[in-house]
Amino acid sequence: MSERWPVVAIDIGGTKIAGGVVLPGGGVRLARQVPTEAWAGGESVLARAIALAQELRHAALTTPTAGLATQPAAVGIGAAGGVDPESGRIVFATSALPGWQGIALRDRMASALDLPTFADNDGNVMALGEAAHGAGRGYQHVVGLTVGTGVGGGIVLEGRVFHGAWGGAGRIGHLIVAAEGPRPCYCGGQGCLEAYASAPAMLEDFLATVGHGQAGQELGPDIARMDVRELARLAAAGHEAAAAVIDRGARYLGAGIATLLNLLNPAVVVLGGGVVQIGDVYLDAVRQAAAAHALPTVRETPILPAQLGTAANLVGAAVLAWQGLE
Amino acid sequence: MSERWPVVAIDIGGTKIAGGVVLPGGGVRLARQVPTEAWAGGESVLARAIALAQELRHAALTTPTAGLATQPAAVGIGAAGGVDPESGRIVFATSALPGWQGIALRDRMASALDLPTFADNDGNVMALGEAAHGAGRGYQHVVGLTVGTGVGGGIVLEGRVFHGAWGGAGRIGHLIVAAEGPRPCYCGGQGCLEAYASAPAMLEDFLATVGHGQAGQELGPDIARMDVRELARLAAAGHEAAAAVIDRGARYLGAGIATLLNLLNPAVVVLGGGVVQIGDVYLDAVRQAAAAHALPTVRETPILPAQLGTAANLVGAAVLAWQGLE
Numbered sequence: 001m002s003e004r005w006p007v008v009a010i011d012i013g014g015t016k017i018a019g020g021v022v023l024p025g026g027g028v029r030l031a032r033q034v035p036t037e038a039w040a041g042g043e044s045v046l047a048r049a050i051a052l053a054q055e056l057r058h059a060a061l062t063t064p065t066a067g068l069a070t071q072p073a074a075v076g077i078g079a080a081g082g083v084d085p086e087s088g089r090i091v092f093a094t095s096a097l098p099g100w101q102g103i104a105l106r107d108r109m110a111s112a113l114d115l116p117t118f119a120d121n122d123g124n125v126m127a128l129g130e131a132a133h134g135a136g137r138g139y140q141h142v143v144g145l146t147v148g149t150g151v152g153g154g155i156v157l158e159g160r161v162f163h164g165a166w167g168g169a170g171r172i173g174h175l176i177v178a179a180e181g182p183r184p185c186y187c188g189g190q191g192c193l194e195a196y197a198s199a200p201a202m203l204e205d206f207l208a209t210v211g212h213g214q215a216g217q218e219l220g221p222d223i224a225r226m227d228v229r230e231l232a233r234l235a236a237a238g239h240e241a242a243a244a245v246i247d248r249g250a251r252y253l254g255a256g257i258a259t260l261l262n263l264l265n266p267a268v269v270v271l272g273g274g275v276v277q278i279g280d281v282y283l284d285a286v287r288q289a290a291a292a293h294a295l296p297t298v299r300e301t302p303i304l305p306a307q308l309g310t311a312a313n314l315v316g317a318a319v320l321a322w323q324g325l326e
Numbered sequence: 327m328s329e330r331w332p333v334v335a336i337d338i339g340g341t342k343i344a345g346g347v348v349l350p351g352g353g354v355r356l357a358r359q360v361p362t363e364a365w366a367g368g369e370s371v372l373a374r375a376i377a378l379a380q381e382l383r384h385a386a387l388t389t390p391t392a393g394l395a396t397q398p399a400a401v402g403i404g405a406a407g408g409v410d411p412e413s414g415r416i417v418f419a420t421s422a423l424p425g426w427q428g429i430a431l432r433d434r435m436a437s438a439l440d441l442p443t444f445a446d447n448d449g450n451v452m453a454l455g456e457a458a459h460g461a462g463r464g465y466q467h468v469v470g471l472t473v474g475t476g477v478g479g480g481i482v483l484e485g486r487v488f489h490g491a492w493g494g495a496g497r498i499g500h501l502i503v504a505a506e507g508p509r510p511c512y513c514g515g516q517g518c519l520e521a522y523a524s525a526p527a528m529l530e531d532f533l534a535t536v537g538h539g540q541a542g543q544e545l546g547p548d549i550a551r552m553d554v555r556e557l558a559r560l561a562a563a564g565h566e567a568a569a570a571v572i573d574r575g576a577r578y579l580g581a582g583i584a585t586l587l588n589l590l591n592p593a594v595v596v597l598g599g600g601v602v603q604i605g606d607v608y609l610d611a612v613r614q615a616a617a618a619h620a621l622p623t624v625r626e627t628p629i630l631p632a633q634l635g636t637a638a639n640l641v642g643a644a645v646l647a648w649q650g651l652e
Binding site for chain 1: 408417418465466467481483488489490491492493494495496497498500501502503504505506513514515516517518522577578581582584585586587588589590591592593618619620621622623624627
């Protein structure tokens with residue numbers, strides 16, 4: 001991989017646009033972020049992403065430290081939604097970025113910065129970042145997952161993002177883990193992993209279990225504003241319903257991972273995202289469920305916590321650019 | 327692909343060992359089969375497969391028709407169970423072939439026939455055969471499934487079997503479609519596609535539904551000996567429980583296919599095996615369920631009936647050999 005030049009990396013999510021300059025070797029410098037302001041529409045989001053990239057290029061040129069003071073060689077972008085790998089255009093928008101569909105993300109960035117630009121889905125670049133410089137470093141085939149507000153991720157085969165026939169591959173949140181399960185997914189389907197294992201799914205389960213009972217009343221009005229960290233604190237303090245809900249989410253995630261193991265036999269699975277921050281209790285339950293469902297040949301595949309945190313997307317976007325420049 | 331020489335192809339299943347000489351272009355000649363006699367153990371099965379291959383090589387040399395009367399250039403083998411892609415050894419045995427584990431399938435055949443030999447799992451060679459010369463011809467990425475006594479298949483990426491990190495990839499019968507479903511699978515896991523969509527699963531559902539009720543009594547003592555064709559005949563004749571059971575199996579298969587689409591974005595999915603013989607009612611229900619669960623970008627992926635029938639494994643085993651000879 002020709003990691004010879006710094007790359008301006010941009011990560012476009014539903015609430016914030018993050019950016020940084022990624023150095024050869026995977027170090028991120030000059031990290032910064034701006035709000036996405038998704039409500040203002042796709043053109044506005046694109047303009048904010050371009051402005052951030054221009055600012056970063058300028059900062060890279062004028063920051064004589066840590067190997068910078070260099071013209072970045074390319075822009076790498078990870079973005080929420082479906083990015084066509086051929087055209088770099090947004091082929092579908094998630095609910096997090098309405099109005100994003102149809103934006104010629106790659107080409108508009110390339111002409112605004114006059115730099116070669118490479119763009120992919122944020123789940124794919126997360127997996128690529130962890131595979132190249134994180135917990136999946138050194139392995140041939142890596143599956144990366146992020147479990148947070150949604151369940152995302154990507155498939156990296158022989159060091160590169162696997163896109164399938166027309167860029168639709170790697171939508172790990174939409175493994176069907178409960179074919180006859182009643183829970184609808186925002187995608188229009190039902191039974192998707194995301195609808196059972198994401199943070200909102202766990203919180204919904206918790207509210208459904210205790211919300212109107214005595215246990216719910218003891219928690220007071222804050223229950224509707226809980227996040228998954230508070231749920232984990234309750235579980236750690238001995239709250240049985242909280243522990244049961246976390247365990248259920250972990251078991252669904254483990255079942256989804258077993259599908260990935262039985263189907264793809266990756267050398268390693270890397271888990272990132274806010275839910276994984278719950279810690280070892282959660283991770284152990286995930287591993288146990290995956291092993292219970294997986295075939296003997298793949299049962300002992302390592303399931304490792306991600307190492308790069310939120311920087312994974314920036315690093316992966318840079319790796320995408322380095323691979324594209326080859 | 328260097329399809330220049332005939333290949334002796336062998337397909338080792340739990341009840342029969344099939345063989346044939348596959349000509350460049352995919353035509354099968356001199357097809358024949360012998361019972362596996364799996365009860366006699368792995369060494370006996372291997373000996374029978376070797377004898378069949380020797381017989382076929384001799385027949386190829388002495389049959390001056392259709393491009394034969396030629397020394398076959400290699401042996402290609404598809405076999406039930408887990409075949410290590412590096413060593414050609416059986417790394418795990420299915421219940422259909424007990425005692426099969428540990429057999430050095432590829433090397434034993436190669437030395438017995440003094441021909442280059444290539445071996446893979448039967449699901450993988452089925453998918454490869456259909457991808458190269460059947461319903462998947464001309465497509466870059468193909469997933470092949472057989473739905474019968476079990477659910478098998480394989481993943482073909484860019485014309486080659488995808489094995490994953492150590493040969494465990496492509497075990498499509500063990501997608502987890504019902505993470506909390508109660509039904510155990512022979513693999514030791516639960517919620518596997520095979521446990522819900524195979525012929526025995528449908529027949530078990532049917533027996534559970536009508537076996538002890540009035541409808542079951544009307545069917546008489548034959549109910550326990552039914553096969554999926556009879557189930558389909560009943561459904562076609564208006565038997566509601568039979569139709570419901572077939573529909574349920576189709577919906578599970580469709581959910582499993584949606585997972586394959588969302589994860590791998592193949593250009594086409596090819597469906598073979600006895601259950602698919604039920605016909606359009608079944609196939610349409612599978613397609614409908616897959617579309618209901620799949621993401622919009624991959625929802626219209628063609629799901630096609632296999633074209634090669636039981637010859638798919640022989641053709642795929644030959645393609646494996648041609649690829650190996652390159």
